[in-house]
Amino acid sequence: MGQQNPRTGDGTGWRVPLADVVVDEKLAEAVAATLRSGWWSSGPQVEAFESEFSAYLGSRFALAVANGTAALQLALAAAEIGPGDEVVLPSLNFVAAANAVSHLGATPVFCDIHGEADLNLDPASLEAAVTPATRAALVLHYAGYPCDVEAVSEIAERHGLVVIEDSAHAPGASLAGRKCATFGAAGCFSFFSNKNLPVGEGGLFVTDDEELYRRARLLRSHGMTTLTWDRHRGHASEYDVTLRGFNFRLDELRATIGRVQLARLDEENASRGRLVGHYRRLLEAAGLAMPFGGVRTDLCPSFHLAVAVFDSAEQRESARALLAAERIQTSVHYPPIHRFTAYSSEPKRVPLSETESVATRVLTLPLYGHMSEEQVDLVAEVLVDAVGTPLRGS
C-alpha cells in the first residue's frame, strides 16, 4: 500500500495478525480536519456518513450509532420487541446478537446452520423454531456470504415476523444485485477494527420503513425530539421525550473515519476476494476444506472471514497451536451462543447438531485487504504441515 504513515504498532508481535488496518495521510488529514473543526459530537460528518452509506446500499434511511451491538438493539427496540417476545437467530453468531435480544426482555431462540459446506442458517430449522410468541428472525450473513434471505422472508411473511439482518460481516455483499441489509425490515452493521469497514467502534442501522426509522432515530438519543446539533445551530431550543431511549450516538471523528473507509470498501472487498481465492486453491489442493465453495452465481460476498474446516477438533487445536508458534494469529467464529454459561438455560427448541459439529472444527485465518499473497502462502504452508498432508499441486 502506498503512502502509509510510519505506524507505531500495537506491540503484540504477530507476524501475520488476524486483521489489520491501513493508516495513511488521507485518513489522518481527514480526522485532523474534523478535530480542528471544534465540533466533535454528532453533527455534519455523521449526517454525511449516513447519506453516503444509504446511497451506497440503496436504502432509504440510515442511522449511525456507537457500535454494531447498539445497531442490533436499536433495530429490535424500534420493532417494539420486548418481554414475552421470542426472536429466532442462529447459534453460530457473535453473542452480541443474543445479548441485544435479552436486554430488551425478549427471549433468544437458537436455530441451526446448513452444515460445514455452508455455515449460514438453515431456513427449515429457523421455521421449526417459530411459535406464536415469535416476533422476529435475526439473521446473519456469515463471513459475508449472503444467507438465504429470500427463503427467510417467505417464512417471515407466513408467520408475521420482522426480519432483521445482522450484516456486520456483509457491508457491500449482495444477492441478485441487491445489497445485504436491504432485504429485511432493518439491517445492522459494525465498524469494529477487525471488520471490512474498520473505524474502531461504530455501527449503522438501515431501513426503508419510515415508521421504523422515526422510532429508531428517537431511541438513538434518549427519545428526545430534538438533537444537540439542532439546538447548537439555533434550530430548536426545547425538546420533549416521547420514548424511553438510549444514548447510541456516533461522534464526528468516527464518522469521518467511516466516510474515508466507505470510499475504500469495494476495493477492500475485492482484494479480500482474491486472497480468499488464493487460500482456497492452496488449502483445497492439500485436502483441507473451506466452506462456501459452490455459491450461487448471483451472489457477491464481502469476504469478511477466511475459514478452514478440519476433520476433527484435535486436528484444529494442533493446527492452531502450530500457527501460534509461528506467530500467526487465528480465531474461532464462533463458539455457539447456546453453549455459553449465560445462555445454557434457554429453551432448546430445535436440534443444533450441525452447529455443534462445525463449531469445534472451524478456524478463522488471517485476512485483510492489504495482506500479501506471500503471507497467505506462509499461513497455508504452516497449516498444511500441521495436518500432515503434503501440499499437492504447488
Ligand SMILES: *Cc1c(COP(=O)(O)O)cnc(C)c1O
Ligand atoms: C462485530 C459483530 C457484532 C458486534 O458489533 P460491535 O460493533 O462489536 O458491537 C455483532 N454481530 C456480528 C456478527 C459481528 O461480527
